[in-house]
Amino acid sequence: MNQIIVIKIGTSSLTVPDTGSLALSTIATLVETLTNLRQQGYQVILVSSGAVGVGCGRLGISKRPQTLHQKQAIAAVGQGRLIRIYDDLFNNLGQPIAQILLTRHDFKERSSYVNANNTLQALLDLGVIPVVNENDTVATDELKFGDNDTLSALVASLVGADWLFLLTDVDKLYSADPRLVPSATPIDLVASDELSNLDISVGGSGTSWGTGGMVTKITAARIATGAGVTTVITNGKKPSNIIKILAGRAIGTRFEPQPRPENARKRWIANGLVSKGKIYLDDGALKAISEQGKSLLSAGIIAVEGDFYSADAVDLYSQDNLKIARGIVNYSSNELQLIKGKKSHNINDILGYEGAETVIHRDNLVIIN
Known part of the structure; x- marks a missing residue:
């Protein structure tokens, strides 16, 4: 069976700092990398942030909105533009994609959970790269993932992925936020029995345009590794590192997986339900x-x-x-x-x-x- 890889890229990697405009060179490199992975036989799912950031750029808004209804409206503006950019770039390389928008409800209800898995598996079997995002325009506070790190981990658990790559604005996990603590030391490997005791305060919070930070990535790693998925945090500005990591290079921070739960229903109970x-x-x-x-x-x-x-x-x-x-x-x-x-x-x-x-x-x- 072909290995399934889930790649999550955050707003901080997709956009130019302090402007919210898209970093097209990074996106182009990401698209080329994922297409190469598909050509090597991997099945690939992309979980992409950026809809709100793109929407703000289209509307000339300089700060990320704070209220739920503002985020939903602006995400509706940005999502179409974001998926069009992906579609144009992937199409130039002959790689078909599909847009998948999910809410927490799709994981909470067993029938929806199974249907989402069946749809994603069918797309993968067709050689398509699903581009997944939260359906911000309809999600309520109670049914929001909160960040795409969590969403990507749940998607990885849903499809029984082999790898989850969390692309962010730092090279790897550090003992403290390296932007604030120059003496912070890098962490290359987190063993499966160490993750539960890892201090989730390390690494700092997200950018002004993103919703996550290292805390949410460690939480996502706990979800994914608990479902048997090897998880890696690495620099989002260098998407080609994914291929090097799969080839055995020690780049970024790798989280070793726990033994995979014995069936999909138990993965749903562990990770899909609230x-x-x-x-x-x-x-x-x-x-x-x-x-x-x-x-x-x-x-x-x-x-x-x-x-x-x-x-x-x-x-x-x-x-x-x-x-x-x-x-x-x-x-x-x-x-x-x-x-x-x-x-x-x-x-x-x-x-x-x-x-x-x-x-x-x-x-x-x-x-x-």
């Missing part, structure tokens, strides 16, 4: 679900946080506040407050009606840490 609450477990329940592959029972629950309903996603925590797993719950938060710590055979008497034997069935449970 957690609605927290359930804290005793040591016996933690061992049962993480080491013995068992379902979660009410007896092992010691505390419940949040307001959620049956069939919502919740995160499972140890008593020392370490996130262990995520699952789809069979009871609401109000019901769990009544049955936590109780034996399963007592649930019906406590609730006054027949309930599920398990709080979260093992088929709807994925271990995260």
Whole structure:
């Protein structure tokens, strides 16, 4: 099977500093690089920011808008221009592309999630490069990804990608923001068992035109590597480095992947769903679900946080506040407050009606840490 590569390029790499105008030479190099990858047999997905920046340029706006409705309107202006530039450049090299606009809803609903995957896979099989962006014009605050780093990681998880490249305005991850701390040291490799403890404050925030920064890239790396995707942070002004990295060159910062979840449904639970609450477990329940592959029972629950309903996603925590797993719950938060710590055979008497034997069935449970 051909390897799948997801490349995310941020606004800071696509635009000229302080102006918001497009850096056409960088985009042209990116297009040439991705076309070369396709010719080498890789299946390629591009996650591209820049719609708001391009829209601001077209409208003569000097600062990134702050309100949601302004961003949505300006993104609508910029998205068409952005995809036209990509289409023109790719077309000159004989490479077909497709525009895919997604919202968080497309990952939250199982049917939409499966359909999005099927569409992307069909495009890849046709030799097309999908160009993905958030559908800013319809996304609400509750259903926004927040940044395209997160979107790219979720797309990589969705399609079962082999690689995720996060192209940004620095060469690699540093121990601190090198623009502010000259003594900051570069980080070349983050092992799979080190990422969960990595300080997400390193590297600084995004540019005035972008929404991300190194914090969101580390968060994206956690999502992607948790889905079994090797992730690399590298300089967006040098897209050709992608080919060198795939050939074995140690460029940028590489995050080693965790073992891939055993099926697509569990990847959806781990990364596609938005957690609605927290359930804290005793040591016996933690061992049962993480080491013995068992379902979660009410007896092992010691505390419940949040307001959620049956069939919502919740995160499972140890008593020392370490996130262990995520699952789809069979009871609401109000019901769990009544049955936590109780034996399963007592649930019906406590609730006054027949309930599920398990709080979260093992088929709807994925271990995260």
